[in-house]
Amino acid sequence: MKKISSLLLVAVFAGAFTLGAYKLFFENTNYKVVTQEGENTTFKTNYTPTSPKGAGINELDFTTAAETTVNAVVHVKNVTLSSGPTNIMEFFYGSKSSQTPQVGTGSGVIISSDGYIVTNNHVIDKANKLQVTLNNNKTYDAELIGTDPNTDIALLKIDAKKHLPYLAFGDSDNVKIGEWVLAVGNPFNLTSTVTAGIVSAKARALGQIDQSFIQTDAAVNPGNSGGALVNTNGDLVGINTAITSQTGSYVGYSFAVPSNIAKKVVEDIMEYGNVLKGIIGITTPHMNSPYAIENGINEIEGVYVDGVTSGSGAEDAEIQSGDIIKKIDDIKVKKFADLTGYISAKRPGDEVILTLDRDNEVLEIPVTLKERQTLIVPVMGIEIKNLTEEDMKNFNTKTGVKIIGVPETYRGYGLYGKILLSVDDEKINNIQEAKTLFGRISRYGKTSITMLNSKGERERLIFQ
Structure with missing residues (x-):
């Protein structure tokens, strides 16, 4: 009898221990928060199980997009020749000072297997020689096909004698805020480098620039300009262009020209030689x-x-x-x-x-x-319009634009109503070319403009 009682006591204690352990370690306790007034406070909770890999970014796979992109992003080297300061010999005898080569670098994106490359206009601006280095370290001389300073897009071409890896344009209108993107370029003269971030905003306006950008927090630094912004499928959704920074390095904001705009600019350059807007x-x-x-x-x-x-x-x-x-x-x-x-x-x-x-x-x-038939040019603020058939007949010219508005600063120079033929000896055919040329004017240098008056006489003015 004692043996049976002992076994029963052991069974009771074992059952109690098991039940306590279950309550303590395995059973989920539901808590209800009740205010003193008796009103229930409800909290909405997501009961989706946590992934063993962790949440969010760890479940995304960037490797395919990165592998596709790095070989289609190139290093662009821009060599310009700058003259040294004028010396006394040059002043009296006309001797030319030595020209010093200056090298600028950026990135570019191969967009066709036969070697067309899109980059930023500011990467190749005023270049005397352009070179492109692929991700396999092979270097080629590049030809400038065309540019559009207004969108900061330029088109280059290399002859690689073989099919090249390239990126397809994606639809930037379908990009969503919060979507993961990769920025690929050549910052600090490194080979192709990949950074990740999300789309922070769309249609972002920057100051006085007549352009909208995709904003992202993917790290972009000097040398990334002209590189690719791609989605996780590896589709090209933007051309990295600018950062907002007081130091010159990345501080959390970067901007890209949407791919739909870049694609349209490239197609216009290839088909028409300029950009139709x-x-x-x-x-x-x-x-x-x-x-x-x-x-x-x-x-x-x-x-x-x-x-x-x-x-x-x-x-x-x-x-x-x-x-x-x-x-x-x-x-x-x-x-x-x-x-x-x-x-x-x-x-x-x-x-x-x-x-x-x-x-x-x-x-x-x-x-x-x-x-567009009229616009106000940057820096000087003169309003101009494209020539009509009547203007061409009256002034006996087929090139130039007509000045139809003059700001107070320049009203004493007799500009109104005349035909603007060139800026710094570069000929003007339409208002877009004039806008581009005036956009290059330095506020601290000299600028010459050539005009045609109603008598058919050419006038040249120099502003400083």
């Missing part, structure tokens, strides 16, 4: 201006139409002042950069559908883009 033909107020604040325009989600340009597609489509653009095609428009970013990938003659809010009525209106 279409416009809707509207004016909008600055969002932080007193006018916008007083009228509540700065709080509008969309693009407020303040005016319509004469002869534009907007005028033909009867767009009105006061309309608010909410969408262009299938792209939502929250700010002006959303609109300009999408339009930058279009050409004159293309049709877009604008979704408007007009007095609380939603309208969908087709608009045909037209080529």
Whole structure:
């Protein structure tokens, strides 16, 4: 009997121990938080099991995109020759001072198997010689096919005598904020280097630049300019262009030209030799201006139409002042950069559908883009327009642009109404070429402009 009692006691203690261990170590306890007033506070919880690899970035695989990209990203070397300071012998006898080679570096992306390479215009600007080094360390001389300083895109060509690895353009309109991207380039003269980050913002405007950018926190440093921004599939979604930094090195913000814009620029250069840019033909107020604040325009989600340009597609489509653009095609428009970013990938003659809010009525209106005919050039602020057939006949010229607006600073020079033929001896054919040439002017150097007056006489002015 004692033996049976002992066994029973041992069984009871073993059962109690087992039950206690289960309660302590295995059973999930549900807690409910109750306020003193008796109101329940509910917390939403995600019960998805944690991956054994960890959460987030560890579950992503960047290796395929990196392996695809590094061999299609190249090192670009720009050699320029700069003259030394003028000496007394040169002043009296015309002897030429020695020219010192200066080397600049950047990155580029191979976009076709036969050697076409896209990079930034500022990487190759004023180059006397261009060289491209592939990721396998083979170096080739490069030919400059064309540039577009307005978008900071340039197109190069090398003859490698073999098929090269290249990247396909992706659709930058489909890039989403928070999406993982890789930046690939040659920072600090290293071979192709890969950094990862996310898309921080789209259609980001930078200062006075008439361009929208993809913003990312992938590390970009000097030498990355012209390199690739790719998604995790290895599709080219941007060309790395700029960073915001007070030190000259990466501090958390970098910007890329969207691939749709870069692709359109490259196609225009290859087909037409220059870039064709279409416009809707509207004016909008600055969002932080007193006018916008007083009228509540700065709080509008969309693009407020303040005016319509004469002869534009907007005028033909009867767009009105006061309309608010909410969408262009299938792209939502929250700010002006959303609109300009999408339009930058279009050409004159293309049709877009604008979704408007007009007095609380939603309208969908087709608009045909037209080529810009007037603009204000940088630095000097002169307003110019392309020549009409009548202008060409009256001034007996087929080149140049007409000056139709002069800021107060230059009104004493008799510029108004004359034909601007060249800037620093570089000929002008249209307003876009004029904008590019004026954009190169240094505020601290001398600039010469050549004009044609109504009598057919050429005038040359030098500004300092």
